[in-house]
Amino acid sequence: MRRAVALLAAALALVGIAGCGGSGAEPGAPKGATLVLDFVPNAVHSGIYAAAAEGFYREAGVDLKVQPPGESTDAPKLLGAGKVEFAILDIHDLGIAREKGIPLVGVMPIVQRPLAAVIARGEAGIGSPRELEGRRVGVSGLPSDEAVVDSEVEADGGDPAAVDEVTIGFTAVPSLAAGKVDAATGFWNAEAVALHEQGVPIRVFKVDQFGAPPYPELVLCTSEKLLQSDPDQVDAVVSATRRGYALTEEHPEAALGDLLEANKSVGLDRAEQQAQLKVLLPDLSPQPFNPAVLQAWAAWDLRHGLLEKPLQVKEAFRFSGSG
Helix, strand or coil: CCCCCCCCCCCCCCCCCCCCCCCCCCCCCCEEEEEECCCCCCHHHHHHHHHHHHCHHHHCCEEEEEECCCCCCCHHHHHHCCCCCEEEEEHHHHHHHHHCCCCEEEEEECCCCCCEEEEEEHHHCCCCHHHHCCCEEEECCCHHHHHHHHHHHHHCCCCHHHCEEEECCCCHHHHHHCCCCCEEEEECCCHHHHHHHCCCCEEEEEHHHCCCCCCCCEEEEEEHHHHHHCHHHHHHHHHHHHHHHHHHHHCHHHHHHHHHHHCCCCCCCHHHHHHHHHHHHHHCCCCCCCHHHHHHHHHHHHHCCCCCCCCCHHHHECCCCCC
16 A cells, blocks of 8 residues: 655644645645544544555545644634644534534544443443442543433433542543542543453443434534535545545555554554454444434433534534535
């Protein structure tokens, strides 16, 4: 495979980064654009790096730069201000951004189901979410974590108010490994995999098995402005990204190699990323949005306080052209 060009360092400030737009470019030359990731590069992004390495973006007429987020990166604001053209967002962040008046649009699901879960220590003897009552459960402090715990306990017939939630930040893995908490919120493709690799006995309760609809956790987004002014560029990036994830399905080891090659400076662990990709593969299928699922997700977010008012799903997601 042809390898992607070297990535911009994560520590670089994003202010001023913008697509080339064609200004000064030769006729027919690929149009520049930047895509900001939701997190440091990892297995869930394999399709993007495979598409870059294979030249799918350039074939579609886009010179795409993939930008890991910096410490102060606020991808929704960068998108809304036109500083970048695309971003991978957690679906809850997309809904919150629109509620704040930032006109963003989801144009393609990256993963087909929620990644959020409650992870319980195997030694804690927790057989189901309702048994979290009276237990010490670690949460990061994000409202979405509380929503996950409440949804799971309630759906399993328990009382969410009886759970002893403690804020542990993003230390689920060491906190569970050391027995500081009985359970914690985390991603089944990340924290759960890391704990398994460390040999820590755990039980994983996925949120879409307890109360939540099977919403796409991560979404490729752009701004309403770009979607209106240059729909061809949006279509090109969506099409190339879909090809990248289709390739990942067919040749996961090759896609993993592209991810690792493009991120040598990050020092990703091959075994860890391979384990993550293995559990993710069934849900990385590049399918279009399901309107009914998104309506159910918006209602779930509203019920659990992640949104303050009903979301207009037809405005927040692009259904035509996303398949």
